[in-house]
Amino acid sequence: MNWHVVWESRSVLLGGALVTLELSALAIGLGTTLGLLVALIRTARVPVLSQIARVYIEIFRGSPLLMQLFFVFFGLPYLGFDVSKLAAAVWALTLYSGAYIAEIIRAGIEAVPKGQKEAAYSLGLSPYEAMRYVVLPQTLTVALPPLIGFYIGLIKDTSLATIIGYRELIRESQSIIDRTARPLEVFTAVALIYFVICYPLSLLVTRLERRVPAR
Amino acid sequence: MFDWGAPIRNLDLLMQGLVVTLQVATLSFVFAFALGLVGALARRSHFWPLRFVATVYVEVIRNTPVLLQIFVIFFGLPSVGIRFDAVTAGIIALSVNSGAYLTEIIRAGIQSISRGQIEAAIALGLTPAQIFGRVVFPQALRNIYPPVVNQFIMVLLGSSLLSAIAVPDLTGNALVVNSRTYRTVEVFTFVTLVYAGLTLTASGLLNLLGRLLFPRATAR
Numbered sequence: 001m002n003w004h005v006v007w008e009s010r011s012v013l014l015g016g017a018l019v020t021l022e023l024s025a026l027a028i029g030l031g032t033t034l035g036l037l038v039a040l041i042r043t044a045r046v047p048v049l050s051q052i053a054r055v056y057i058e059i060f061r062g063s064p065l066l067m068q069l070f071f072v073f074f075g076l077p078y079l080g081f082d083v084s085k086l087a088a089a090v091w092a093l094t095l096y097s098g099a100y101i102a103e104i105i106r107a108g109i110e111a112v113p114k115g116q117k118e119a120a121y122s123l124g125l126s127p128y129e130a131m132r133y134v135v136l137p138q139t140l141t142v143a144l145p146p147l148i149g150f151y152i153g154l155i156k157d158t159s160l161a162t163i164i165g166y167r168e169l170i171r172e173s174q175s176i177i178d179r180t181a182r183p184l185e186v187f188t189a190v191a192l193i194y195f196v197i198c199y200p201l202s203l204l205v206t207r208l209e210r211r212v213p214a215r
Numbered sequence: 216m217f218d219w220g221a222p223i224r225n226l227d228l229l230m231q232g233l234v235v236t237l238q239v240a241t242l243s244f245v246f247a248f249a250l251g252l253v254g255a256l257a258r259r260s261h262f263w264p265l266r267f268v269a270t271v272y273v274e275v276i277r278n279t280p281v282l283l284q285i286f287v288i289f290f291g292l293p294s295v296g297i298r299f300d301a302v303t304a305g306i307i308a309l310s311v312n313s314g315a316y317l318t319e320i321i322r323a324g325i326q327s328i329s330r331g332q333i334e335a336a337i338a339l340g341l342t343p344a345q346i347f348g349r350v351v352f353p354q355a356l357r358n359i360y361p362p363v364v365n366q367f368i369m370v371l372l373g374s375s376l377l378s379a380i381a382v383p384d385l386t387g388n389a390l391v392v393n394s395r396t397y398r399t400v401e402v403f404t405f406v407t408l409v410y411a412g413l414t415l416t417a418s419g420l421l422n423l424l425g426r427l428l429f430p431r432a433t434a435r
Contacts, residue, residue, distance in 0.1 A: 062411035064375035066386055070393075071403045078399040156280035163282075163379050170283060183291040191279045191287075198278035 005180040006189045013186075016172030017193045023086070023168055024155040027093035031154065032147075034094055035101025040131070042102065043109050053102070060099035066160055068092045073164045089161035097154050104150060108143030109135060145208040152201050156194065169193060221398035222405035232388030233409065239306055239384060240371040246310035247370065248363075251317025258322050269318065276315035282376055284308045289380045305377035313370050320362045324355030357429040364421045368414050375410075385409065 006013070038053045060068065072095075073088035083091070112135050120130035162170040173190045177183045222229060257269035276284065288311075289304040299307065328351050336346040356363075378387035389406040393399055 058415070059407065059411050062414040063407040064372040064386060064410060066375045066378070067389070067403065067407050067410060070386075070390070071400075071407065074393065074399045075403055152278070156278075159280035159282045160376070170280070170286070174286075177290070181294070183294050184287070187283060187287045187291045191275070191283055194279045194283065195275065199274065202274070202278055 001185060002182055003185055005176070005182045006185050009176045009180070009186070012172050012176060013169070013189060013193065016167070016169035017197075019167060019172075020155070020158055020169040021197070023089060023093070023158045023161060023166075024151075026090050027097060027154055027158060028151050030090065030094040031097030031101055034098030036105055038098060038102035039105035039109060042106055057099045057102055060096055061103070065092065065096045065157055066163065068096050069160055069164060085161070085164055085166040088164060089158070089166050093154065093158065093161075096157075097150070100150055101147065104143050104146045105139065107146075108139035111142045112138045145205050148201055148208070149205050152198050152205070155198060155201075217401055218396075218398055219401050219405075221396040221401045222392065225392040225396065225402075228388050228392055229385065229406065229409070232383060232385040233413070235302075235383055235387075236371070236374050236385040236413075239302065239309070239377065239382065240367070240374045243306050243309035243313060243374070244367050244370045246306070247313035247317050247366075250310060250314030251321045254314060254318030255321035255325060258318060259325065273315045273318050276312055277319075281308065281312045281373055282379065284312055285376060285380060301377070301380045301382045305374070305380060305382050309370055309373060309377075312373070313366060316366055316369070317363070320359050320366065321355065324359035325351060327358045328354050360425045360429060364418060364425065367421065368418055371414060371417060372410070 038056065041049045041053050044050075069088065069092040072083065072092045073085070076083045076088070116134055116138065117130050120134040121127075125134065158168060159170045161168050162174070165171065169190055173186050177186050180186070254269050254272060257265045258273070260266050260269075285305065285308040288299065288308045289301065292298070292304075332350055332354065333346060336350045341349070374384055375386040377384055378390060381387065383391075385406060389402055393402045396402065
């Protein structure tokens with residue numbers, strides 16, 4: 001074992017870790033927005049849109065993220081749209097996570113007793129206000145643990161961007177390995193970086209799960 | 216502009232890939248389940264070193280990307296003289312990865328069995344092995360059947376990552392067909408739909424199997 005190579009490459013590794021965090025933040029933010037939108041369309045049973053949402057969820061939850069990434073990265077240029085590696089990764093991760101997050105939020109909304117919405121209406125709140133101030137805040141207590149659990153998965157899944165050549169943490173580590181021929185040491189360091197990012201979130205999920213009252 | 220015949224004309228190659236996907240996923244899942252069972256028992260062991268090893272295994276695997284685990288086994292281990300071909304490395308990586316998730320699922324299943332069941336089995340004079348095999352495990356499996364099916368679907372979809380180490384699975388062969396025909400949208404749309412059909416069929420069949428195996432579970 002030669003840990004010297006890892007120490008010498010620390011700035012490259014940390015740079016890669018930052019890129020991974022950026023990509024994760026973009027995917028989490030955009031995926032949650034899309035997921036919330038799709039969940040609202042489905043729970044409100046908006047005609048036509050609701051059916052489209054269902055097909056979208058089935059396809060994006062039923063096929064591999066890597067396939068979706070290839071679709072965006074190779075498919076869009078084929079259709080005449082120019083996409084950078086970053087844009088392709090962000091789009092694919094957003095579309096993929098939106099489908100899962102929509103189902104997590106929908107389950108959360110459905111777990112809120114109907115009486116809550118009815119009470120909000122009888123107090124004169126508009127459907128928007130009832131959703132925004134009464135239902136959604138309560139949704140969060142149920143949906144937050146699985147949501148953060150999914151975010152952990154998404155952070156790990158940003159590693160797939162390396163396959164289309166985006167210079168995130170794993171791609172940077174491979175360039176170090178090409179130079180030093182010390183794969184195990186470098187991969188161990190990379191695993192440690194991912195662990196440091198993900199493990200606190202995992203602990204948070206465990207704590208939140210304990211707090212949610214059993215239903 | 217589109218030529219939807221392109222994936223159809225290369226159907227043989229794509230179907231070969233589909234067979235590899237199914238084989239790799241099924242084998243990995245079987246190994247992962249065995250690993251998960253051992254892991255769950257180790258996590259409930261009274262012997263703390265065993266508990267510690269199982270906990271480290273679960274936490275390390277669940278908090279690092281599966282792609283990295285695949286790369287460690289395929290690109291990392293040869294540097295210490297351990298060499299696998301791509302398919303073997305892929306099956307090992309998927310098994311080890313999914314085994315960590317199944318450890319937690321099976322552990323939760325065992326925990327869901329009430330103490331009274333075990334006490335009753337002891338009172339009837341069953342041996343510890345009989346108690347686990349005939350009382351605890353069958354009931355645990357019934358309780359955790361849905362997440363176990365879900366885990367199989369995850370392995371099925373996760374196997375697409377093995378195309379990154381040149382395993383000729385459905386995704387790998389889709390890339391080959393793509394580079395041969397340059398019909399990117401047609402080929403990837405077709406393959407995406409094949410995956411979606413596959414996961415829908417697999418979860419449908421496995422849920423049906425669950426209803427046959429655990430008739431009482433559906434009555435609740």
